[in-house]
Amino acid sequence: MKQTWRWFGPADEISMPEIRMTGAEGIVTALHHIATGDVWSVAEIQKRQAEIRQPQGAGAPLQWDVVESLVVSEAIKSQTGNYREHYETYRQSLRNLAQCGLSTVCYNFMPVLDWTRTDLTSPLDNGGTAMRFDLIDFAAFDVFILNRAGAGEDYSAAFIDQVRARFDTMSDATKGALTQNIVAGLPGANENWTLDALTAHLDIYSQTSRDRLRSNLVDFLSEVVPTAQELGIRLCCHPDDPPFPLLGMPRVMSSEDDYRYVMQAVDSPANGVTLCTGSMGVAPDFDAVRFVETFGDRIHFVHLRNTKRHAPADGARSSFHESEHLDGDSDLVGAVHALLREEAKRRAAGRADHVIPMRPDHGHSLVSDLARPMMPGYPLVGRMQGLAELRGIMAGYAPRL
Template identity: 55%
Template sequence: MKQTWRWFGPHDLVSIDDICQAGAHGVVSALHHIPSGAVWTPEEIAKRHTEIATMKDGSASGLTWDVVESLPVSEAIKRQVGPWRDHIAAYKESLRHLAKSGIRIVCYNFMPVLDWTRTHLNWRLANGATCMRFDLTDFVAFDLFILRRAGAEDDYPAAIVADAKTRFSEMPEDRRAELERTVAFGLPGSVENLSLDDLRGLLATYAEIDADTLRANLVAFLEEVVPVARDVGIRMCCHPDDPPFALLGLPRIMSTEDDYAFVMRAVDIPENGITLCSGSLGVHPGNDLPGMMKRWGARVHFIHLRNTTRESSGLPCSFHEAEHLGGDTDMVALIEQILREEARRKAAGRENWEIPMRPDHGQDILDDLNRKGQPGYPAIGRLKGLAELRGVMTALSARLDQLAE
């Protein structure tokens, strides 16, 4: 696997110098300042390439921009309303510009309204580290008593509604305000958060859109853009829902292996692929991550390695971001399947046999606790995760090489 690192651009508190010292070999980035539906121009793309290639003192970093995460799909495209056809045309043009700059992998998602959802951005663990967490009771309290979404009470079991009422009645005002900010945090890298009115307005636009409709819109989008990606040499890969269950009455269509199987078969072109995020998919107890990698490895173009721990049974559930080797996903078994897929690709003569991987998220530890960086993207916590993953990769690679002799 090529070891990469997500970077949010010049304003990221984790610098290109830090990434070099962490031992990553490539960078995952995006042009977050460009609105969804607009064209990524060659000039802006070239600027980001230069920023990644340059350390603070002006010397060469040796890093390359390997993956775009993400080239956003507009809400208009997801709902097929307004200027959605113009947005698809802009998306195709952006793909052409990215390909000319040397980019070969583009990650995207098709989650409506919210890109990811948590109730805590710095939940304290017993050892003093902090992590992101989704507390189901807190989320229901937000939905019922802060957002006041119409019909929300009908979406939850009576016992959870009762717990949420008690939780909210005991919740201090500062925690209520924090919960509101956290749920409406917006996209990773975004400079704008959603207000409650913004969120209510966006939710209302999905009133007539169910999972089947949203899935059909995804397939229609892919039928338009994947042939262009194929022609210019780009592989596209869809990120799973985070978390992998319905929230706020919104449809979820990329939460399970079956969801991916449907989309891979509907647009059966090799460039239509998967971002295998072990954290997002791992929250769903029905997802077998090593098995999914074994069955769909040929279509996996990009990998996020992180771990989560479910705190309750069934779905929806509470969960928190665990250490990379410490959650519900068998990370060693998953990495073994990734390495086996790479070996198959190499034996078949594929030039792109190596799959980019990044250590996704991380707990805030040590000086991370003072930096107050991008939630989920601390310097030291991710460095620890990358080191642990690198150790597993090294050990398994040596064993697999011995078996191949």
């Protein structure tokens, strides 16, 4: 697998020379400064490529390998407003990316909220910090801060009692930090919301069933996948994070069955998968090895990280935290081995995409990470530790292929 690194552009606190020192072989990035729904021009794409190729010492410069993400607009997801114009905008951005030599494009179809955490700096026993999703805290925001209509009905009565007790102990500062973490958007998120804007968008989705949202996804893919296939671009959908409904909105890419449905509905090699072992691993029935063996030929990009479920929980939804890469609920060793077997199959079949790009996703803030500004979830030392561990798995398995 090709070892890549997520970089958020010139605003990222981690420099390109530092990334080179991690041993990363390529860059995953996006044009975050371009508004959702606008075309990514050739000039802007080439500018970002040049920023990545800046002098980095001896050796060949890094290059932009994976686009993450070419954002799907809320208009497309909800099929409201000028969503048909956004189809063409998306197709044109794909054409421009292909013209610049980019062929792997990650996206997601999570409505309104992208990946969500309630605590960005939860203390660890070793002195570092990790990100955490606490279901009680999230429900406190949903029920008592956002005051979403019908929110109390989405949780059991016994769980609401726990939520009320927790909320009653929260200071104004704690409530403000919780709101900021959920609403303001995390790195790579589509939008930054205010409470009023969030409520307005929730109203749009209040009448959207899970089947309707899934149908909207299939409609989107039916519009853009033929263009991607013609251009030689591999689209790959990232799973929902976490893999269960939030704020009363449905989610449609949370399980093997979800991926199977979408892959069959638009059956093309250009319609593929971003496997994120951390996002999907929050679901108790997720089996990383089985997923790779089932969808291996359509996996175009991989996020390798781990999560660990814990109380409090309410039904199928649970709290969780970002664990060490090799110490969570997902079998990352088995997943990496399965991915290496998939690469071997592709080489034997003569596939041009036999090398699958991966990146160490998220990570604990450790050592010098704690003393410098960092994108939440994207520290330098913590991700470098994860990459080293994953590299060790690959190095130990490769001779047996």
